[in-house]
Amino acid sequence: MICIKYNKYVLSIGIKLCFLRQHFTSLKRILLGGKYNILIIKDDGVGDAVAWIPYAFLLRNHFIRHHYHITVLASSKTKRFFQQLQYADKVISLPAYKNKMQWICVRLIFWLCYQFDIILSATCTPNDILLPYRVPNTLFLYRWHYKRIAKLCHCNNIVDVTGLNIYERYDTILHYLKIKETINHSLLADSLNLPDYKIEDKSFFAVCATASDSLRCWEEEKFAELINLLISTTGKMAVLVGMKSEYAKNERIKSICKHHSKIINLAGKTSIMELFSVIQKAEFLVSNETGTAHIGGILGILTFIICGGGDYGSFVPYPPDIEGKTVFSIFPANHECFRCGWSKSELYSKRNISLHFCYYSRSSVYDNRNPL
Template identity: 25%
Template sequence: MIIKIIHLSKRPIVAKTLLIIRLDSIGDYILVHNFFSFVRNHPVYREYKITLCGNIIWKDLAEFLNENVFDSFIWLNRKKFKWNFFYKYRLLNQIHKAGYEIVVETTFTREILFGDTIVKSSKAKERIGSTGSPDSHLKWKRKIFSDDYYTKLITQSDENLFEFYRNKEFFEKLLQTKIDLNKPTLSFNKAEVGPPTENDYIIIVPGAQEKARRWSEKNFAELIKHLLSVYPFDIVIAGSVSEKTIINTILKEVDSERVHNLSGKTTLPQFGKIISLAKILVSNETSAVHFAAAIGTKFICISNGQRFGRFVPYPHQIKLICAYLYPDYIEKNLNNHLLLAEQFRYESKLEINEISVEKVFETVSEMIGTIN
């Protein structure tokens, strides 16, 4: 109904205008952002005015990293877009009135209520997207409801590719050229923040969007106490404002001046800079791991194996100093990557707290041994 109302208003198509859509999470943005510069510098799009429609949760990060790539930004609040009729109408109407010549929805796991809806409302001359993730409960819905919103769907492999390579596949087909990029990269040299302590430190990020992917607060507290008792490093705990409760629970168990709480106190570029200055990151499977990988900070990821192959682990060819720790079933089958990638492609019901404090501590100790 909203789109029908919006389409009653006629407007011309503006030549050489391109809208790129990306609405998923912070880690997803890190794994795709390097490819945007290849669009900017491509002969076809070099003279285009390019706008990014992005998820507002990573606004400060995108404007810091991609300020020279995009001419303008449109920021979308997913919660408001889903539940607030007037907010949704204003944003869709803004995009329609802009009269983009080309719209590209770059997400592999396309969402009918978000990216696909924006594509439809744009009424752009060319509307390009991915054939999408093969998960059965989404594929049939897209085929019935939203595939025909597009003038072109780029065919992508059903193979369970690591997300960085999935993005590379899409952009190579979009631009019809090989892209010489083998890993995500980030630089926060210009981020305005100093180190949180004068001492060397290990940074710990105990949050995650889903409870099943969060190692317990008790476990993190015990790990921190062990690290403080054995090693001279300070501990920095970081996370978003929404993770303050988790972090405060940990801090109640750990009473030390060598523990520094940065939860909710940094922008994303500052968060990246603080990770870049750390000796080691210890984190659940969350965006912090992707920050560390793209920066080059050593990391340990505690994971229940969800979306194995797509987001965990980083492939060996990316050549990182890192370790992944999983529940027993995955640890016993790590030599059978294809089995795990099939079983845990979409979800994992394994108990993350099977991973012991002792195992994480041993892994951190081994990694400390690699520090120069």
């Protein structure tokens, strides 16, 4: 009981210190000048982080370094990635916590160490919206399962994005900030400052046969057959990409293929920025519905995504200015699992996407772009 009272006392002191810090920082800027501090909360997965890249650089171009200091609150998985992008002035991640008290204490320490003028939550898990140190210029996005939390907060800048795809959610942030610039994918690669990853054969196509969730993966045998067809018809090398843990799967696919000598397995051999470089140099990319597919999408590389439909409308299909032009999402004819959140595994329809459907979908686009 004493411990509980002590914790509540400490928390109340911490909250008051947060308020004092906020007012002191504002007064200091008025008197002495200085940069405005912006916090972008982006603590979700790698795929979401990749899709966020074009918007991140739009924000950086809008909020120039001379006047604005951008801090990204990332997850432990994406912290290094955001640091390599170099669009933010600082990237931080919070330590893990075991209970609610630790969660609150970690955040209080964070807000005592940092003070922000603008807070933008680019995730849909607004865990911090109930805490009492929100600044006036705050935007939080939430989906239906956070509706109860959102109702407790009397704030006009807590936006329900249920039913919107990830790009429309990010557009909501641009609209809130009154940013009218559009994304130029042709200039994005230059902004990334990609390393020059050397591959012996310069004429190749890239394949990502892996994903974090097995339900997002097309069968290995079908990938092997598709790779055989593509090598036979194009004469190009096949480069299999992925993480270190996915090396064995790529090797199994390679062992099934007939053209072993024309397949390179780069799983685990590239950093994420080197992976960007590999995909940028590829003639085209064939991928499962995963973060690697989004790399092809934002780089403007001809990309074919083999989709199951469990998250239909969230990431794929892409916006109209990309879908059907540089990115082609291939869906099964069976729509029973569409938007099921991969919960209806017995209806999982990605297996119903035939090899020949994928091959001819790719051929009809690629051959028209590259006539003999």
